[in-house]
Amino acid sequence: MLRRAPFVPIGGRDLVASVARRIEDAITAGLLPPGSRLPSEEHLATLFGISPATLRAALHELRTLGTITTFRGRLGGSVVTVEPSWVRERAQLRLQQLGPTEVRERGDLHSAILAEGARLAAARATPSERESLAAMCDALGRASDPDELRTHLEIVTLSQSARLANAELEAILWLGGLLVVRTDGARAAMRASLARLARCVVEPAPAAAAEAARTHVAGISRWLNEQLIETHAHQRRV
Amino acid sequence: MEHDRLAEIAARIAHTVATIDALLGSLLAAASDPLEVEAITRAALERPDHLVLGAGVIRAGSRPSLSWWWRRSGEPEPLTVALEPNSLVFYDVEHRPWFLEPWRTGTLSVVGPYLDRSGTDTMVVTLTRPLPGEPPGIVGADLALDAIFDVLVAEPAARDLGAILENSEGRIIASANPRFTMGELDRGPWRAVVTCEQLPWRLVVREAVGEAETAE
Numbered sequence: 001m002l003r004r005a006p007f008v009p010i011g012g013r014d015l016v017a018s019v020a021r022r023i024e025d026a027i028t029a030g031l032l033p034p035g036s037r038l039p040s041e042e043h044l045a046t047l048f049g050i051s052p053a054t055l056r057a058a059l060h061e062l063r064t065l066g067t068i069t070t071f072r073g074r075l076g077g078s079v080v081t082v083e084p085s086w087v088r089e090r091a092q093l094r095l096q097q098l099g100p101t102e103v104r105e106r107g108d109l110h111s112a113i114l115a116e117g118a119r120l121a122a123a124r125a126t127p128s129e130r131e132s133l134a135a136m137c138d139a140l141g142r143a144s145d146p147d148e149l150r151t152h153l154e155i156v157t158l159s160q161s162a163r164l165a166n167a168e169l170e171a172i173l174w175l176g177g178l179l180v181v182r183t184d185g186a187r188a189a190m191r192a193s194l195a196r197l198a199r200c201v202v203e204p205a206p207a208a209a210a211e212a213a214r215t216h217v218a219g220i221s222r223w224l225n226e227q228l229i230e231t232h233a234h235q236r237r238v
Numbered sequence: 239m240e241h242d243r244l245a246e247i248a249a250r251i252a253h254t255v256a257t258i259d260a261l262l263g264s265l266l267a268a269a270s271d272p273l274e275v276e277a278i279t280r281a282a283l284e285r286p287d288h289l290v291l292g293a294g295v296i297r298a299g300s301r302p303s304l305s306w307w308w309r310r311s312g313e314p315e316p317l318t319v320a321l322e323p324n325s326l327v328f329y330d331v332e333h334r335p336w337f338l339e340p341w342r343t344g345t346l347s348v349v350g351p352y353l354d355r356s357g358t359d360t361m362v363v364t365l366t367r368p369l370p371g372e373p374p375g376i377v378g379a380d381l382a383l384d385a386i387f388d389v390l391v392a393e394p395a396a397r398d399l400g401a402i403l404e405n406s407e408g409r410i411i412a413s414a415n416p417r418f419t420m421g422e423l424d425r426g427p428w429r430a431v432v433t434c435e436q437l438p439w440r441l442v443v444r445e446a447v448g449e450a451e452t453a454e
Contacts, residue, residue, distance in 0.1 A: 099384030100412065101361060104419045218452065225416035232391050 019048055019058035022173065024067060027080055028087050029176025030146040038068065038078040091181045095231045103228060107221035110171040114213040117156030117164045118197055122204035125158040130202045133158065137198040140191050148191060149176050155201055175220065178227070186223055193219050240443065243395040244432040248441045251403065252434045254289065254389055255365070258379050259346055261293065262367045265377035269295050269369050272305055279307045282379065283314045287389065291362055291382040292317055298332045299373025308358060308380065319357055329356050336364040337376055344368060348438055351383055351411055351421060361421055363411060383420045387412040399430075399443045406438040410453070415444060422453035 026032045038044065038059075045055040059078060062068045069081040125133070136151055143151070149172045156168040182190070193216040200209035261282050268274035275295050282290040292308025294317075306317040319329035331337055339347035350363040358380060366378035390396050390403055390412045400415030408424045418424060427445040434440065 100387050100420050101384050104421055218454075221419070222416050222452075225413070225419055228387075229391050229397060229414055229416060232388050233394075233397055 015054055016057045020061045025173045025177050028090050029173055032080050034080050034082050036080050087180050091178050095227050103224045111214050111217040113167045115210040117159045118209040118213040119206045120159035121155050122201045122206040122209040124160050129158055133198055134202045137195050140195050240430045244430055244441050247393045247396050248432045248434045252437055258365050261379055262377050275305050280314050283309050287385055289381055289385040291380040293379035295377050297373050297375035302331045336366045340366045340368040340376055351409055390414055402442050417452050424453055
């Protein structure tokens with residue numbers, strides 16, 4: 001019998017598809033808005049830590065879907081060519097395919113990353129860094145959705161841990177594309193809990209920051225559960 | 239009134255789970271024929287409600303054997319686990335509750351939800367019945383909690399009431415209340431409780447205790 005558990009799938013189709021999904025997630029999260037240009041193929045392959053061949057296969061898949069268009073020549077490269085309505089449609093489709101297991105698993109992991117990231121940020125950020133975070137926090141009310149997502153990343157980056165920051169990036173990339181279907185009320189509530197978290201880092205109050213991070217993620221999970229109950233009430237998973 | 243609405247949902251859930259016990263009956267009858275086991279299992283994995291995550295026959299003894307199929311993502315595939323005791327992720331068949339329980343009671347056992355670490359690596363509910371013979375074994379099926387969630391939230395009353403389906407110890411199987419979710423431990427207090435017939439499960443509605451009400 002195979003010892004399966006240490007060897008989770010990382011190759012072939014799975015990898016191409018997950019790279020393509022990751023780029024789609026960045027588009028839906030607003031980090032790569034329609035009309036924006038993707039980094040060069042070499043740079044993207046390096047960022048993902050994959051071979052150029054795998055990246056090209058993923059880009060080919062996105063071209064086939066019409067998600068991106070690739071231009072040749074000196075000013076060539078790939079440009080995001082989705083319609084603005086696609087972002088909401090994809091969020092709805094993802095909610096239909098999503099189940100409570102993945103929402104809870106992702107929520108548990110995000111809570112662990114953000115709580116420890118925030119605690120370390122409060123303990124390690126310099127006064128000038130905390131001042132910049134305070135300014136960002138003050139602007140949160142009128143910030144764009146991508147800026148709101150970046151605030152999470154800014155907080156965890158202050159922990160001075162690259163691995164925690166990368167893990168947080170993965171969490172918000174997954175989340176960002178779903179949050180586009182929020183009501184204004186839900187958006188305001190999430191920004192309020194994020195601002196409370198940021199203020200604990202600014203203070204600095206490490207233990208309170210960790211607790212505020214857990215509360216913030218719990219609020220997001222509750223919103224996701226509401227969406228799942230509503231979406232799955234009338235629609236079977238595809 | 240609330241109690242009656244919960245009882246109706248509980249009856250429908252018990253009825254759905256009874257179809258899984260029927261599957262175990264077919265597996266018991268076919269246990270000695272690997273091809274027949276595979277055919278029955280594949281048919282179960284293709285149920286339109288996606289309730290069955292995996293199913294099959296497991297025998298213990300000095301050289302345990304699995305005839306177990308599951309769908310990791312889409313297509314049915316055989317489940318492979320580490321059966322060597324010195325492996326870090328050793329899958330100790332004989333000492334798992336879903337193996338011990340049916341042999342202790344001699345009948346249907348419903349274990350979980352639990353994290354099936356080193357097996358399917360996801361939270362499942364496992365239904366098993368003892369399979370007599372040498373070496374002794376079990377026939378069983380893993381239920382997907384996401385599919386049970388779909389069954390629950392399809393009930394308008396479950397959504398209205400924020401009903402929570404949990405096992406007799408309070409571990410949540412599926413929740414139509416967004417403040418709670420699968421895998422959490424529900425300690426009450428409850429406004430209404432109805433037990434599911436033939437199952438160690440209950441359907442509850444929480445007593446509302448304000449904004450901060452969550453399991454954790």
